[in-house]
Amino acid sequence: MSTQSMSFNLRVWRQEGPQEPGRLVDYKVVDISPEMSFLEMLDELNVQLTRKGERPVEFDSDCREGICGMCGLVITGVAHGPLSATTTCTLRMRHFQDGQTIEVEPFRAAAFPVLRDLVVDRTALDRIIQAGGFVSQNAGSAPDGNAIPIPKDDAENAMDAASCIGCGACVAACPNASAFLFTSAKVSQLAYLPQGRPEARRRVASMVRQMDLEGFGNCTNHGECEAVCPKEVSIHHIARMRKEYWKAMLG
Amino acid sequence: MNQTFLNAPPEESARILDARIPPGPLERKWTDHRGHVSLVSPANKRKHTILVVGTGLAGGAAAAALGELGYRVLNFCIQDSPRRAHSVAAQGGINASKNYQNDGDSDFRLFYDTVKGGDFRAREANVYRLAELSGAIIDQCVAQGVPFAREYGGTLANRSFGGAQVSRTFYARGQTGQQLLLGAYGSLMRQVAAGTVTMLARREMLDLVLVDGRARGIVCRNLVTGELETYAGDAVLLATGGYSTVFYLSTNAVNCNNSAAWRCHKRGAFFANPCFTQIHPTCIPQEAETQSKLTLMSESLRNDGRVWVPAKAGDHRSAAEIPESERDYYLERIYPAFGNLVPRDIASRAAKRMCDEGKGVGKTGRAVFLDFQAALERLGRPVIAERYGNLFHMYEEITAEDPYRVPMRIYPAPHYTMGGLWVDYNLMTTIPGLFALGEANFSDHGANRLGASALMQGLADGYFVIPYTLGAYLAEWRPQPISTEHEAFAQAAAEVRQGIQSLLEVAGKEPVRDLWRRLGHICWERVGMSREASGLNQALEEIRDLRKSFWQEVCIPGGERELNRSLEMAIRVADYLEFAELLAMDALHREESCGGHFREEFRTPEGEALRDDERFTYVAAWEYTGDLQRPRLHKENLKFEHVQPGQRSYK
Known part of the structure; x- marks a missing residue:
């Protein structure tokens, strides 16, 4: 288990609903280990917010291994963050500097309306x-797999x-x-x-x-x-x- | 609840469950059954509304196939798109008895391997049907455009998988589940465009609506608006997956849950063999407390990777510093016939045993090596990269170690659940009109699932079984139309709303995630890879205590009628706190070891699982009798007419 601990200054897009105005809100998140994924870091932020009685940040995620396509954040201006060939859920915090300021925004497009915070409709x-x-191709009518x-x-x-x-x-x-x-x-x-x-x-x-x-x-x-x-x-x-x-x- | 109830032997029903297995010889059962069941005429199919919950391989395939037949289908999923169901994450492959390799495969051999692999706790007739349909699945997927791996001659490629001595696994790199799911998703989208299927995404089923004892509808929470919605139909198909996330950390997606199945159980569907849980041997070891999931590395890695630990306990040298003579390739040593390809339950327990003996590697000592050095020398890097490139990449991304240079570290993790809602041969639960498909049911894998069999079962149930058995149910019953105006819908919705209100009213201080983690810890430590009576009794008490704490301490910020993930999670964890008790109780009652269910008290002198066929050759199907009441045990006796149960040997 890692003893190293990192902290970050987050600027996170908060928006209460599709019709509400949104804005970037500053949060400080502490006790983050470098092995954590970006979404685990946000989980930790949400635990910290919940303990303080604040509303957690909503974001989409499911498989957390980069295959379902459900997660997606724009991280300091880059979709899925700074590492190539990586989804947001598989991006690890070791790729960031301790104390760094990170902007977190939803995937933006006219065709992807924001539902809440970082959750968009795709x-x-x-x-x-x-x-x-x-x-x-209807089930039941296929030729043998090796026929083609x-x-x-x-x-x-x-x-x-x-x-x-x-x-x-x-x-x-x-x-x-x-x-x-x-x-x-x-x-x-x-x-x-x-x-x-x-x-x-x-x-x-x-x-x-x-x-x-x-x-x-x-x-x-x-x-x-x-x-x-x-x-x-x-x-x-x-x-x-x-x-x-x-x-x-x-x- | 007094503790004496928890420890008492279960109350048993005198009635023996009837699986409605068709008569006749094994290899004719399905064909004859299919040929004799009643049919719904083409003109009448569009008059039937079918509710399909889940869009994975079982649900997505069923919704598409029923749409193709002309039924009116409403299909629900919790994600934003049906393409994200967790079948997407299956890596290694899908079995089929095509015998394309001319290596001796057949329907019977696939059937035999599956029954043996399941440690003689599966239903023979279902397993044979599965093997019989396996070839048609491959044909269907190829025709859909699934890009399976090919040989240079253009034919389909195969590989071997744990628990089998033939090459019958079809694959699409390490993304087989994704490609099969996208095939089903394509067919589903085609039916949406054709107007037969209506897709309702971001909906979570929270109750089953019964009218005159039959499943006639569901209550869902719209996960965007928070509104409760009701839907009516002539049958409900549950394809909502398994319950591995009861362990909190598992290879499953973070939204996987057991709530839909559990709530059907509370409405009368029996829950079968909940203690049959599979711990997958090749996962990336846990590194931190705050981890949200464990990542599986495909079992196919065991085709070329060799599993080893240092021969001496407490050897903390790096892999490179340990000479060949001081390594213990324990799977090859103990199981020479199958070597690194022994079934999952055997490989998982062996890894745990090595670590328990102090031979574990890595920072935590809870890991073993999976080494590709020999394969790299034999085959060269390009071949290994082609076979496993994406898996190596994934491993490096997570661990920051390059598996081309240093051996992978792996450790078992909760992965799949063989238990599920009890179904008969027609996939119908004990509630008429409620069917369960794929991982959500219990029927085909017994006490342990072989690799590359889950995808096969999901698609067999969805494409090729349910279209026939559902038709037979409807044709025999001829339902009257129903709408959500019926009072049963308002009543069920009101009960769901009441449950949600109670959760919100707790207004405690603990985030749901922390409480879920605590539940997972209890289940993993005492109801995990190995179990014993005292630990299980302790787990039952701890789960009760945690349930009490949950209802005093849980904190759910935000309200009911909005997008609120904390609330979603709280609903699921509340259900898991009830279900976990049944899981432990089932494990306690089954006084034998079989497949993924290992009881410390019941083992051979070599430490292998020791079954008790005399007492436990049955399916344990539990009936819900009320909150905090002792569930009633029903038995379906298993008959083995074609495979003689024996001590499984992979030596």
């Missing part, structure tokens, strides 16, 4: 998937794209609040696989339309999305989505 991402991010051989490289590329966890950091990091990386990851995964081909045209057209309807911005190649993506989903999937899109529109 159901817009579900609606993009509803627009076509699937293979129309898939080149190993295609399977690996599809897996790279499929590793998206739907956290929305790409949107939060983008100056345009674009959901291109998220949408392209699904389009690209299914474009690499023969199972995805029959619906490819309809899929990309419909998902891109939904993305616009939800109020996400356009992609102007800043590449911020790729830089913050905890699963290192590459922007080459955006290029593939554009190709698929033009094929669908012109073909």
